[in-house]
Amino acid sequence: xxxxxxxxxxxxxxxxxxxxxxxxxxxxxxxxxxxxxxxxxxxxxxxxxxxxxxxxxxxxxxxxxxxxxxxxxxxxxxxxxxxxxxxxxxxxxxxxxxxxxxxxxxxxxxxxxxxxxxxxxxxxxxxxxxxxxxxxxxxxxxxxxxxxxxxxxxxxx
Amino acid sequence: xxxxxxxxxxxxxxxxxxxxxxxxxxxxxxxxxxxxxxxxxxxxxxxxxxxxxxxxxxxxxxxxxxxxxxxxxxxxxxxxxxxxxxxxxxxxxxxxxxxxxxxxxxxxxxxxxxxxxxxxxxxxxxxxxxxxxxxxxxxxxxxxxxxxxxxxxxxxxxxxxxxxxxxxxxxxxxxxxxxxxxxxxxxxxxxxxxxxxxxxxxxxxxxxxxxxxxxxxxxxxxxxxxxxxxxxxxxxxxxxxxxxxxxxxxxxxxxxxxxxxxxxxxxxxxxxxxxxxxxxxxxxxxxxxxxxxxxxxxxxxxxxxxxxxxxxxxxxxxxxxxxxxxxxxxxxxxxxxxxxxxxxxxxxx
Numbered sequence: 001x002x003x004x005x006x007x008x009x010x011x012x013x014x015x016x017x018x019x020x021x022x023x024x025x026x027x028x029x030x031x032x033x034x035x036x037x038x039x040x041x042x043x044x045x046x047x048x049x050x051x052x053x054x055x056x057x058x059x060x061x062x063x064x065x066x067x068x069x070x071x072x073x074x075x076x077x078x079x080x081x082x083x084x085x086x087x088x089x090x091x092x093x094x095x096x097x098x099x100x101x102x103x104x105x106x107x108x109x110x111x112x113x114x115x116x117x118x119x120x121x122x123x124x125x126x127x128x129x130x131x132x133x134x135x136x137x138x139x140x141x142x143x144x145x146x147x148x149x150x151x152x153x154x155x156x157x
Numbered sequence: 158x159x160x161x162x163x164x165x166x167x168x169x170x171x172x173x174x175x176x177x178x179x180x181x182x183x184x185x186x187x188x189x190x191x192x193x194x195x196x197x198x199x200x201x202x203x204x205x206x207x208x209x210x211x212x213x214x215x216x217x218x219x220x221x222x223x224x225x226x227x228x229x230x231x232x233x234x235x236x237x238x239x240x241x242x243x244x245x246x247x248x249x250x251x252x253x254x255x256x257x258x259x260x261x262x263x264x265x266x267x268x269x270x271x272x273x274x275x276x277x278x279x280x281x282x283x284x285x286x287x288x289x290x291x292x293x294x295x296x297x298x299x300x301x302x303x304x305x306x307x308x309x310x311x312x313x314x315x316x317x318x319x320x321x322x323x324x325x326x327x328x329x330x331x332x333x334x335x336x337x338x339x340x341x342x343x344x345x346x347x348x349x350x351x352x353x354x355x356x357x358x359x360x361x362x363x364x365x366x367x368x369x370x371x372x373x374x375x376x377x378x379x380x381x382x383x384x385x386x387x388x389x390x391x392x393x394x395x396x397x398x399x400x401x402x403x404x405x406x407x408x409x410x411x412x413x414x415x416x417x418x419x420x421x422x423x424x425x426x427x428x429x430x431x432x433x434x435x436x437x438x439x440x441x442x443x444x445x446x447x448x449x450x451x452x453x454x455x456x457x458x459x460x461x462x463x464x465x466x467x468x469x470x471x472x473x474x475x476x477x478x479x480x481x482x483x484x485x486x487x488x489x490x491x492x493x494x495x496x497x498x499x500x501x502x503x504x505x506x
Contacts (some may be wrong), residue, residue, distance in 0.1 A: 003434055003461070010435035065433055066465045100433045100462065101452070101470040 008034045011103050018105065022102040025108040035060040039073070039108050043152065044116040048144030049077070052152025056111065057087075058104055068098035071107060076151035078144040080118045081130035087112070090124045235303075431455035433470060447476060 012034070015027045023042075030036035030094040037058035043049025071094055073087035081090040091136040093102060093110050102110075123129025128144040217428070430456050431438050442455040452471025454462075459476075467476050 003457075006436070007434050014435075063465070066461060097473065099468075099470040099473055100458070 002108060004060065007065055008060060011105070014103070022105070022109075024112060025105060027104055027108065032063050035062070035064075037069075037104055039104070040050070041108055041112055043148060044112050047116050048141045049079075049115050049148050049152065052148035054115075054152050058107075058109065058132050060104075063104070065100040068094045068102070069104060069122060070094075070109060071111065076142075076147055077115075078147040079121045079126065080123040080125050080132055081114060081117060083124040084127075089123055090119075131148060428453055431458055433458035448472065448474070449475070 007133070008029075012029050015029075019026070024044075025042075026040040027056035028038050028040075030038070036129065037060065039056040039058060042044070043052040043054060053075075053083065054077060057072055057074050059070040061069065071089055071091075073075050073082050073089065075087075077087075078084065082088065083090075089111065091110060091114055093099070118132060120126070121131040128140060131137075132141065182300070187355055260422075428438065428443075431442065432452075433454050434457065436455060443453070445456055445459070446453060447459050448469035448471060450469055450472035452469055454470065462470065463476060468474060469476055
């Protein structure tokens with residue numbers, strides 16, 4: 001408990017320091033609870049998610065960093081490895097491949113990488129996965145782009 | 158003959174021309190060479206980013222050099238043989254270290270743990286001390302290449318090779334030393350002796366395990382002053398696998414560094430803070446290398462990880478797979494045996 005808290009404080013400081021360094025990731029700690037974080041990540045360029053800003057919710061367990069944080073998308077995203085309704089993310093480093101050496105920041109980076117490189121063979125969003133698996137990259141991209149525009153882009157006007 | 162083999166050893170240890178003439182230039186002061194060698198070694202060492210356990214190795218070497226000095230003090234007359242003994246012993250203590258580094262509870266500064274920890278290497282050592290020359294010779298050959306028994310105990314892990322190699326290198330260096338000291342240039346060594354004797358004691362405290370070990374070594378050496386010479390007719394064929402020494406080129410460089418070297422050992426590329434808890438690593442932590450992937454962390458985090466899934470954060474492999482750890486487990490089962498031995502050892506020293 002104490003250890004996770006201390007570690008999160010350190011991460012918080014680190015995040016404040018690195019804010020400028022990584023413009024694609026904005027990690028914000030909940031004002032009242034250091035175990036709740038939200039992150040804003042920019043969709044990687046040259047993907048259907050480009051231009052979108054996606055919000056992630058981190059729920060950090062007390063055993064952190066021995067246990068991985070629970071992360072889910074708050075913003076709707078059409079991606080094979082993200083549950084369309086719950087925002088749950090299927091990512092190995094958030095499950096069995098977690099290492100205590102990872103940080104919230106590095107998790108964000110991993111999620112950005114996942115957005116750019118979907119794994120259709122372990123889908124949480126079957127529609128999206130099936131599109132990719134059937135080779136309909138264009139269909140996948142247009143769907144993903146549509147949802148990015150609908151959910152992840154600031155409303156104009 | 159001897160010189161040849163030594164020269165070979167030093168060649169393989171580090172393809173540095175400086176080393177070669179050492180056995181021949183017998184009148185060259187050890188200290189000078191040592192110092193320069195140390196520098197070269199350090200550079201090489203640092204450049205070898207891939208070497209695992211480098212910190213520990215270095216420490217070992219430092220300890221070795223100290224122990225050797227101390228012993229030179231103790232018995233100058235039987236020095237040369239002792240040297241070889243040390244070389245042979247290094248082996249054990251090296252393993253020891255690795256074991257040490259693996260168990261979080263055995264923090265180096267605690268003597269008690271060190272005494273207890275002394276057990277694993279114990280079995281071979283008693284054996285070797287009781288049976289005089291042949292045993293020591295076999296252990297000498299162990300330094301060349303690990304004997305079967307030890308291999309069994311350690312579990313075969315590739316990382317062993319490094320320790321082995323260190324031991325090899327040290328053995329070779331010992332011989333080198335031998336030669337040098339034969340021809341008299343032990344003056345400076347002797348001058349260092351007093352401090353070294355002290356430092357050995359300090360080591361016993363600071364780095365309990367090895368210190369105790371060394372103490373034992375020293376005695377044993379005095380009791381049992383025989384080891385294989387490279388030109389010995391009965392010397393086992395399996396002796397120095399020089400190829401192995403290639404993996405640790407700089408070990409013998411470090412050798413002559415006198416009593417000081419462990420002070421500068423912390424300069425290695427050790428992170429200043431634990432990557433898990435982000436707390437600063439203290440001296441104990443920074444000399445703690447639990448996994449051969451080189452991932453360092455503080456003892457607290459290591460303990461916590463062992464309580465959970467026990468996988469190294471760096472490579473995600475279970476910590477138990479470390480041979481040193483296995484050793485701890487294996488020998489942890491027989492606490493009385495090692496305890497008795499270490500007690501006797503203490504009384505002797």
